[in-house]
Amino acid sequence: MADPLMVDRGLLTISGLDCFYGEVQVLYGLDLVLNKGEVLCLFGRNGAGKTTTLKAIMGLVPAAAGSITLDGKELTGLAAHDVPKAGVAYVPQGRRLFADMTVAENIDIGLMTRRKGKQTRENVLDLFPLLRERLKQRSGTLSGGEQQMLAMARALCLEPQVLLLDEPTEGLMPSMIAKIRETVAKLRELGVSTILVEQRVDAVLSVADRVSFIENGRNRETVDVEELRADPSAVRRYVGVG
């Protein structure tokens, strides 16, 4: 008998997803399952389709075929601005802050998304105390690491069920990378389910639960992180690094 708790733990389920940019197909029947409370890591070479997968979840790239469900609710039919309201928060690659706005204004935009208030704001700022001192500063003038923290803070203002993080450590100093990693781990303890896109294996092995290998717009294989630690050959196969 199957344990009822083990049946379909999928919080976010993607199946058979096709995506195009104009005429060019980028995702080919991609399947992906994010379980509740886990950190799922997407690995893959540049151009494999990781960012496109996240954009498709957000409704920013239309799904030509396939389905994306959150807690059983279909997301592909929603307008892009309704996806975050359903509880998916996005930290885009390159951060994409509203750079000419202040730190406080960026956070306000996050809060507005799902009409969260002061308490959420306090909780988020407690996670990133550094930002509290910079509330009036123009966000474009923050350092790279601070900008990444703000991008995460802005997303967490949604109190999301699912958090999408696209290469949060890209271009950061090692000390900052460690901090981002700590934050992801802390969020995992708080029960936030996260899809984390990373190019550097060492940056996430300590925080990820499972790893999906994306290649040419397909999910080739999903493995538990313990398996990967025991036999890291998969990493070499899909990412091409030693």
Next chain:
Amino acid sequence: MHFGPHLLLAALEGLVTSAVLALTALGLSLVFGVMRIVNVAHGEFFMLGAVLAWAISTAISGHPAIGFVAALVIAPLMVGLVAFFAEWLVLRRLNYNPESTIVATIGMLYIIQQLALTFYGPEARPVEPPFSYRILLPWFGYSGYKLSVVAASAILLVLTWLVLTRTRIGLIMRATQYDRETAQAFGIPVERVYAGVFAIGAMLAAIAAVLIVPISQAHYLMGQDPLLLSFIVVIIGGLGSLRGTVVAAILIGLSDGIISMFFSPTLAKIIATLVVAMVLVFRPQGLFGTTQR
């Protein structure tokens, strides 16, 4: 009249031009800034505002102030509605493509113009000012209404600035302007924002027109000059910069008033166009514009 008072008179006239121009150009600048659309039909929304102001104020009897106030409220709302509809019918369907929308708004320009010619006619018609108080200066008397136009424009500009910088709606507009995709990822319905901004842009032009009809007159071709001057202002001031728009409008309005009075209106236009060329060559982002990402 001596030179000093003469210059003062020219400056006052220029200030009235500046006031109306600033509002009109602000509308154009908002639409371009947020939607990345060059609205060639902007001058026609101006004209529509003036023509509707005439229609409304003549339909209402009694003191001219009643008709004027009614026009000041109703005409911009009607123009906003027309713009809202045009946005939905045309621009949205073109997916806000920068090139297609230029052609489409040229089309709108002719449609609105011909509709005005058909229903309003080729005549130029005046609207009575709401009051005819004259302010007596030591050297000459000056229309109190004209000064009130300057005041009204200043109030509206400050109001717009407050909305943009201090309110939630302003925050949403700025977010949409800065990064449409990320705005959507934070629940901002950018198409609704676009529709609203297009309507507000047209309404600003319409308000400017209602304010000016008691001074000039309503005519179906009156949209052309404001369109040209608004482009000049927006290019000099920097697209999407409210401060730049106001500064450039004052600059262009004042120089237009002064040069027109002492030399000729044609020379004023020549100089303004020359300044635009210079700005485009040496500072393409405009005086206050920031370079686009």
